[in-house]
Amino acid sequence: MTRIAVDAMSGDHGAPVAVEAAVASLHAHPELEIVLVGDTETLNRQVARHRKADFGSRLAVRHASEIVGMSESPARSLRQKKDSSMRVAINLVHGGEAQACVSAGNTGALMATARFVLKTLAGIDRPAIVSPIPSRRGHTLMLDLGANAESTPEQLFQFAVMGAVLAEAVHGVDEPRVGLLNIGAEEIKGNTQIQQAGKLLGDSELNYIGFVEGDDIYIGDVDVVVCDGFVGNVALKTSEGLGKLIAQFLREEFSRNALTRSAAFFAMPVLKAFRRRVDPRQYNGATFIGLQGTVIKSHGDADAIAFASAINVARMEVEQQVPERISSLLAHNLGE
Amino acid sequence: MTRIAVDAMSGDHGAPVAVEAAVASLHAHPELEIVLVGDTETLNRQVARHRKADFGSRLAVRHASEIVGMSESPARSLRQKKDSSMRVAINLVHGGEAQACVSAGNTGALMATARFVLKTLAGIDRPAIVSPIPSRRGHTLMLDLGANAESTPEQLFQFAVMGAVLAEAVHGVDEPRVGLLNIGAEEIKGNTQIQQAGKLLGDSELNYIGFVEGDDIYIGDVDVVVCDGFVGNVALKTSEGLGKLIAQFLREEFSRNALTRSAAFFAMPVLKAFRRRVDPRQYNGATFIGLQGTVIKSHGDADAIAFASAINVARMEVEQQVPERISSLLAHNLGE
Numbered sequence: 001m002t003r004i005a006v007d008a009m010s011g012d013h014g015a016p017v018a019v020e021a022a023v024a025s026l027h028a029h030p031e032l033e034i035v036l037v038g039d040t041e042t043l044n045r046q047v048a049r050h051r052k053a054d055f056g057s058r059l060a061v062r063h064a065s066e067i068v069g070m071s072e073s074p075a076r077s078l079r080q081k082k083d084s085s086m087r088v089a090i091n092l093v094h095g096g097e098a099q100a101c102v103s104a105g106n107t108g109a110l111m112a113t114a115r116f117v118l119k120t121l122a123g124i125d126r127p128a129i130v131s132p133i134p135s136r137r138g139h140t141l142m143l144d145l146g147a148n149a150e151s152t153p154e155q156l157f158q159f160a161v162m163g164a165v166l167a168e169a170v171h172g173v174d175e176p177r178v179g180l181l182n183i184g185a186e187e188i189k190g191n192t193q194i195q196q197a198g199k200l201l202g203d204s205e206l207n208y209i210g211f212v213e214g215d216d217i218y219i220g221d222v223d224v225v226v227c228d229g230f231v232g233n234v235a236l237k238t239s240e241g242l243g244k245l246i247a248q249f250l251r252e253e254f255s256r257n258a259l260t261r262s263a264a265f266f267a268m269p270v271l272k273a274f275r276r277r278v279d280p281r282q283y284n285g286a287t288f289i290g291l292q293g294t295v296i297k298s299h300g301d302a303d304a305i306a307f308a309s310a311i312n313v314a315r316m317e318v319e320q321q322v323p324e325r326i327s328s329l330l331a332h333n334l335g336e
Numbered sequence: 337m338t339r340i341a342v343d344a345m346s347g348d349h350g351a352p353v354a355v356e357a358a359v360a361s362l363h364a365h366p367e368l369e370i371v372l373v374g375d376t377e378t379l380n381r382q383v384a385r386h387r388k389a390d391f392g393s394r395l396a397v398r399h400a401s402e403i404v405g406m407s408e409s410p411a412r413s414l415r416q417k418k419d420s421s422m423r424v425a426i427n428l429v430h431g432g433e434a435q436a437c438v439s440a441g442n443t444g445a446l447m448a449t450a451r452f453v454l455k456t457l458a459g460i461d462r463p464a465i466v467s468p469i470p471s472r473r474g475h476t477l478m479l480d481l482g483a484n485a486e487s488t489p490e491q492l493f494q495f496a497v498m499g500a501v502l503a504e505a506v507h508g509v510d511e512p513r514v515g516l517l518n519i520g521a522e523e524i525k526g527n528t529q530i531q532q533a534g535k536l537l538g539d540s541e542l543n544y545i546g547f548v549e550g551d552d553i554y555i556g557d558v559d560v561v562v563c564d565g566f567v568g569n570v571a572l573k574t575s576e577g578l579g580k581l582i583a584q585f586l587r588e589e590f591s592r593n594a595l596t597r598s599a600a601f602f603a604m605p606v607l608k609a610f611r612r613r614v615d616p617r618q619y620n621g622a623t624f625i626g627l628q629g630t631v632i633k634s635h636g637d638a639d640a641i642a643f644a645s646a647i648n649v650a651r652m653e654v655e656q657q658v659p660e661r662i663s664s665l666l667a668h669n670l671g672e
């Protein structure tokens with residue numbers, strides 16, 4: 001059995017979405033158990049709204065009296081909200097009552113709390129945020145997406161190890177190709193960290209394919225793209241912004257006049273298929289990797305379908321023993 | 337009159353495209369003069385292919401015996417190819433025979449040669465690469481897009497000054513809003529350079545609106561986005577990659593079967609309007625800003641329409657005296 005603690009008060013939509021996602025996940029995965037963490041009364045009421053939600057001991061509710069606000073300072077929430085749904089959910093992982101935690105809460109607070117409570121794995125200086133990004137041939141794992149504003153070459157190397165483990169364990173990629181994000185102008189060979197990280201990776205047993213550029217993320221000739229959290233976060237947010245811009249331009253062009261609206265009618269099934277293909281909800285669930293335990297961040301505005309994707313990411317990482325595999329690969333690369 | 341030196345042997349398509357673009361530009365702008373630089377025989381033959389190409393002294397050809405290869409090392413080309421079309425075109429700007437140079441050649445070599453021959457403006461440590469990026473409300477200027485892998489807070493400040501001048505002089509924006517690209521997680525307030533650059537900008541007379549994130553580039557609530565060249569280049573290339581991925585997904589969905597192909601038939605005019613709107617050719621022409629002279633880089637695979645856009649960028653920057661205005665704004669911000 002896999003047991004997941006869900007911070008059910010988190011995100012823009014709070015308990016209704018978290019509970020609906022939990023119920024759907026329990027239906028989909030008979031080996032799954034979920035502990036909903038938050039205000040007991042609210043959560044019981046939400047559970048009662050679902051028919052066929054009698055999962056026996058597979059669904060539990062654990063009380064937490066506080067909620068971390070979406071724009072609250074991480075340091076403050078860590079110090080002052082010791083009974084928040086986020087903190088209690090992470091405590092359950094630390095105490096062994098759950099193997100993973102899923103939260104749609106404040107990213108900074110979740111990272112700070114997870115680091116403080118769970119600590120990093122031996123050999124890992126700092127956790128990173130990793131998520132699959134859609135590509136021509138499936139998807140590319142990219143990290144760090146924003147946990148660290150600056151990274152040493154050694155930390156970039158650790159990100160590579162963690163990304164490779166995730167690609168292999170959860171995404172079924174044999175000998176994942178690892179690339180280091182760099183810029184291509186001939187005059188510049190990248191900054192000093194990148195140079196040194198490249199050397200560390202070249203000397204390792206990872207399947208390191210060298211430098212890649214921003215557009216390679218979407219081409220799919222690389223399985224794991226490594227960068228510092230500043231660069232990764234900018235690349236991710238830039239992509240989100242461009243995606244929204246293109247969607248808006250398409251909508252505007254198809255609703256310009258009667259003629260284009262009738263074209264939209266004919267094109268609708270195709271546009272819907274296209275939208276399903278780029279639907280960010282299926283990629284929801286970013287992993288805070290490198291911790292002694294599994295912590296998954298769901299997007300703040302995730303709906304129930306997206307939130308259930310995040311729960312599924314947690315389930316797979318627990319089943320595939322991602323933290324344990326990272327420790328073992330690190331020992332192998334550094335030890336001998 | 338504005339006189340532009342065109343490195344006519346550059347880019348993936350070489351002389352035919354450069355000459356076609358030059359001829360079209362001369363037709364479009366009666367006050368424009370162009371010096372085509374490259375192998376005289378090749379260029380005269382290309383000019384002769386165009387009817388109505390009798391521009392008198394407005395179109396000149398200047399011989400250069402060498403060509404800088406697209407993957408040649410910048411240092412090598414600078415040292416060994418002193419009679420390359422790129423070098424001779426930049427020399428014309430240095431000698432005052434032209435006011436701007438346009439090249440579709442190797443970015444690194446063009447930057448290295450331009451810096452070596454023209455030098456930076458007083459008060460500018462390093463040139464930057466700047467280009468407009470389409471946004472919901474028009475476009476956003478972003479710099480540096482890859483000239484510098486690392487930047488000090490002072491250099492980021494200089495980028496802001498140069499971007500603001502370009503927005504005002506060429507893009508007609510009054511008091512352009514300047515934002516500093518940062519990441520948003522609450523735990524992290526960005527790296528040290530960003531923090532310090534933010535202070536410099538806050539104390540300046542620029543219309544500094546604070547930190548912006550990757551998605552803000554495409555929203556259009558900021559006119560100038562400042563970042564170091566590593567981050568900017570990754571953001572640009574990532575966007576190019578995503579744009580191509582989305583185009584491919586759309587193509588695939590519309591050509592899936594007979595039904596979707598007939599939908600494509602009805603949707604074609606709309607899809608064409610959409611494509612025109614996101615056509616990167618209209619944004620071709622990145623400025624190497626901060627030099628004593630105007631140097632515009634056209635995309636390597638630019639066709640004649642795109643190359644003509646780059647020539648037009650050069651023309652406007654010369655007419656609006658961009659380098660002079662940068663010097664004056666810098667003196668104003670630092671002097672008193």
